Amino acid sequence: MSLDIGDRAPDFTLPDTAGEEHSLAGPAVVVFTCNHCPYALAWHDRIAAAARDYPNVRFLAVNPNDAVRYPRDSLDAMRERVEREDWPMPYLHDESQEVAHAFGARTTPDVFVVYAEGRLRYRGAPDPDHQDPSLNAGWLREALDAVLAGEEVARPETDPIGCSVKWRQ
Amino acid sequence: MTVELLWWEGCPSHPEALAELRRILHEEGVEAEVSRVQIEDDEQARREHFPGSPTIRIDGEDIVPPGEGAPFSLTCRVYRTRDGRFSPLPDPEDLREAIRSRVA
Numbered sequence: 033m034s035l036d037i038g039d040r041a042p043d044f045t046l047p048d049t050a051g052e053e054h055s056l057a058g059p060a061v062v063v064f065t066c067n068h069c070p071y072a073l074a075w076h077d078r079i080a081a082a083a084r085d086y087p088n089v090r091f092l093a094v095n096p097n098d099a100v101r102y103p104r105d106s107l108d109a110m111r112e113r114v115e116r117e118d119w120p121m122p123y124l125h126d127e128s129q130e131v132a133h134a135f136g137a138r139t140t141p142d143v144f145v146v147y148a149e150g151r152l153r154y155r156g157a158p159d160p161d162h163q164d165p166s167l168n169a170g171w172l173r174e175a176l177d178a179v180l181a182g183e184e185v186a187r188p189e190t191d192p193i194g195c196s197v198k199w200r201q
Numbered sequence: 202m203t204v205e206l207l208w209w210e211g212c213p214s215h216p217e218a219l220a221e222l223r224r225i226l227h228e229e230g231v232e233a234e235v236s237r238v239q240i241e242d243d244e245q246a247r248r249e250h251f252p253g254s255p256t257i258r259i260d261g262e263d264i265v266p267p268g269e270g271a272p273f274s275l276t277c278r279v280y281r282t283r284d285g286r287f288s289p290l291p292d293p294e295d296l297r298e299a300i301r302s303r304v305a
Contacts (some may be wrong), residue, residue, distance in 0.1 A: 070214075073287035089240040101243075102276065163288065195277040196211045 034136025037155065037188045041146040042134040046094065048122035049111040058180075060090040061172070062144040063121075064137040064197065066097045067113055068104040071194035072140040074162040078169040079141065082158075083120040086176055091121035095141070096132030097198040105198070132197055139194035143172055147179040154179075156190030202231065202303055207238045209246075209254035214279035214289040218255035221293060229300050246273045253278030257291065257299075258284060264299035265291050 035041060041062070044054040056062065063079055065072045083091035097105040107125050114123050126132055135144060145154035154175035159167035171190055178185045206222060208215035222235055240251045252267040253276040265280060282292045 068279070069277050070287050070289035071277070073279060074289070076287075101274070163286075163290075165286070193213060195213075 034138075035144070035152050035155065037152055038095060040150050041144065041152050042131070044131045044134070044151075046092075046124035046126055046131060048124050049107065049114045052122070054092060054122050054124055055150075056092065056146065056150075058150070059147045060092055061086075062135065062146060062177070063091065063093050063143075064096055064132055064135070064140055064142040065093050066095045066102075066105045066140040066144060066195070066198075067109055068097070068102050069140045069195035070101075075134040075141050075158050075169070075194075078119050079143070079158055079172070079200050080118075080166070082169045082172055082176070083145050085173075089176060089180075092124055093119075093121050094124045094126050094131060094137075095140075096129050098129070098200045099127075101201070102198050129197075129200060137197050139192045139196060141194050142192040142197075145172070145175045145179065145185075153185050154188050155192070159191050160190075162193065202233045202238055203236065204233045205236045205238055205258040205261075207240055207249060207251050207254070207256040207258070209251075209275050209277075211275060211288075212254040214277065216254045217279065218290055220255065220297065221290060225293060225297050225300060229297065229304065232303060234237060241277065243274055243283045249273075252276075255290070257296065259299055259303050262299075263294055295304060 043056055045053050047053050053070040095105055110123050143158055147153045158169040158172045175185045240246050252271045252272050257264045280288045280291045282288050
């Protein structure tokens with residue numbers, strides 16, 4: 033299953049690294065990400081900067097990977113990373129992978145902007161090039177600026193680029 | 202000189218890695234065929250000592266040797282560029298240095 037632009041995003045509740053539960057209720061940026069993927073790591077600071085620059089928008093980072101085959105994505109490893117780094121958003125553990133399946137997440141990272149009435153308004157990469165920090169998650173910011181201004185998102189969909197989501201086998 | 206690119210399809214960086222490898226070989230005046238080795242399962246990854254995609258070996262040596270105890274599995278490899286950024290590809294200068302050290 034995959035969401036199309038304009039579809040209602042599925043509600044979910046997931047625990048963060050401290051065990052606190054977070055729900056998708058209302059506008060939010062949902063970023064499927066992880067610890068072990070170089071693309072997710074390369075884009076992380078840019079996404080975190082966007083989370084800080086849009087304090088009125090909820091950002092939810094979700095790790096959907098199978099931690100049995102990829103121990104660097106275990107809950108303990110997620111917790112260690114959050115304790116070591118300064119995260120401006122909760123890091124949620126999608127152990128069952130149901131949320132990733134419901135969104136149709138394909139890669140880490142894979143960015144979804146959910147806005148008015150819980151509708152999907154942007155899906156894709158944070159910006160065009162994981163190697164260029166100056167791009168500053170520009171596609172994500174464009175989408176947020178548009179939805180916050182009540183306008184259509186000019187580029188509502190881009191190809192997510194990154195490591196494949198590590199599904200359970 | 203033998204040049205190998207070991208790759209796994211779950212990681213999208215291998216076409217870029219191959220292009221970069223060929224570019225730098227050409228710039229350094231090295232005429233060597235790049236042998237591409239696709240890693241398809243965990244057992245092959247362990248057998249080939251594959252720490253992640255892409256892995257580039259020159260004369261059998263990894264151009265950026267993985268740390269001691271690094272697991273061998275189907276994964277994307279995390280490199281660090283010379284300015285400290287995370288990257289799915291080795292820093293081009295690390296690649297160039299490895300090639301030069303073999304032709305010197």
